[in-house]
Amino acid sequence: MIYLLYVIMAFFWLMLIYYSVLTLAGVYRRLKKVDDQPLALYPSVAVLIPCYNEGVVLKETLEAMSQLNYPGELNIYVLDDQSTDNTKAIAQAFMTTFSFIHYLLVPVTKHKGKSSVLNYGIAVTTSEYFCVFDGDNQPEPNSVMRLVHEAERTKKAGGAVGYVKTFNQSKNLLTRMIGLEFQVFQLLMQSGRYQLFKTGALAGTNMLLKRSVLAEAGGYDPVALAEDAELTVRIAALGYLLPVVHHSRTWEQEPEQLRALIKQRTRWLSGNLYLLEKSLYQFKFWKGRTFVHSMQHILTYLVFIVFLAISNVWFILGLIGYPLPVVGTPLLLIWFLSYVVYTAQIISAMVLESTLTPRNVAVGMIMYFTYAQLFLILLFKSLFQYITSRLRRKTIQWDKTKRYNKGDVQ
């Protein structure tokens, strides 16, 4: 028993050191300046926007899309997955005005969801690259151009990944926390990991891919709920790089209510569990750089959760007075350092994003005790849902994230 506890503590120590190094690497990469030197020749790009009932946000999305600054051939496709609201009317109004905006009605597919819609969009377009944006995204004018610059300049690049910012961050405490979490995620998982291991991860939006690379990978997996994470692993297995371009930014809307967040994150986590399962029996998921992605999945969704459960049981047994073996380890310091590393990540992200305000700092200080703990509840919920669906041989259905009008009352 005592040895198990030593293993758990060694694991937590390694995680703390790993995330500290990742934070420093991320900050280092983010300090690099943008290279906007033009290319001699610009490849053609198709911007794909999968939409399902995006009426409340689509007008603003297409306004931003119509301002994209790209010196080569750029076409924007609204891929309507049988919406029942005014998505079609808005998209068609833009299509009749701008020659580079197109509306496509996606036929009913066997597996409803983003992957199937994107597979359709890719099948009916012919550009060299394609870029994906969610229906609520408002990219900055140079975002696509910067992704193309990096993809063309990086040897063996399969595409490039941009940065996602939250435009409703100041709406309430929850959106503020989500916005900060996004900044941290992109600082560590994207910038830090690319700096250390050259492993970028597709974010599902503001991402660019070469059509030939996707064809080689076999297209999107229509069953995957976290289609971006799943495709990332397959692309890494083929040996392609996905450079992270933090100067390419898009702004998106995040859930404004806890219920919507739980729904969204349960889907993401279920998608990651599907990927974890895949990685357990497919050797190609452990080749080369893919090892980093698969290891991350194993450590986060399996080892971490098991060890955390054991340490929680240990803690409860101690509280109720059960006689436990004494371990010579500074447990209080381990707990303190976990807090320091987590909060250092949040403050770093704020500094790099110039969002260091007293209110944000105050929220960042309490996130370890509140928002971060939500991850555990969500992970157990997803795990239960995933195992149940596997036992019943059912596929978990795609669940769209709720969108909000700017004036929605909370």
Added chain:
Amino acid sequence: MYKQHRLISLILTFLLMTLVGLFRYSSGYLAQIDLIIIIGVIILSLFLSWRQLFLVALMIILVVGFSLIFLTDQTFSNQFDLIQEHVLLSATILLIWVISAVVKQREKRYFEQALRLKTLEKFQGTTELLTEAEFKSRVHLIQSGTSRRQEHNTVVIVNVHSKTFTKNAMHHYISDVLQHTIREEYDLIMRNHAGHYIIFLQNANKAGVEKVAERFFAAIRPHLNEIDLPVTYTCYGEEDFDFDTLTPIKVGDDR
């Protein structure tokens, strides 16, 4: 400005408090290490940019945090003392960084304003959409130069007609193309309350206006699906335009 002074005073007060607290609670070689770190950060703040200094501060906080493991005797009270010391040291370093960042930001702003003043003194045009006040004052400055050189200026008013859904997108697009169509060094552009674009073309006659219009329509035609382009324009000689009210005095030349 007053708010910023108050903020800096507040930060300085906090810094003094954390410094006093730090040296009140640490003793022996730990106090010496803390002192060396703080002096080191202050010296580095003179040479590094605020972002680089943040990276250094972050490294110090993490390295000192992890090194506490080697310093503790594992008793609860000792761990608590070390944590307290680390919090005070981290706060001190971060406050030094904040002060350094604020000072550097002010310095940068000062240089930017000096540069802007220099640019304004040249009386040159701009490809940005100007505010009404800026537009008027720049026109006034340019006119004093052109009248001395006996040059003639022209005003063009551009109207955009668009549908409800695409109104904003169309305005963004048209204003962007207009800004790239005019001459960066000489001309000025603004959007008035009615949503019309007013362009001031320096030393331009009718032929000059035709050239600008040609460039503009050539740029928008491939990107718009409309058979009749949703843009019309009217030209005025500068003597036919009231720059105080930004309205024409005579009927212009419609296109």
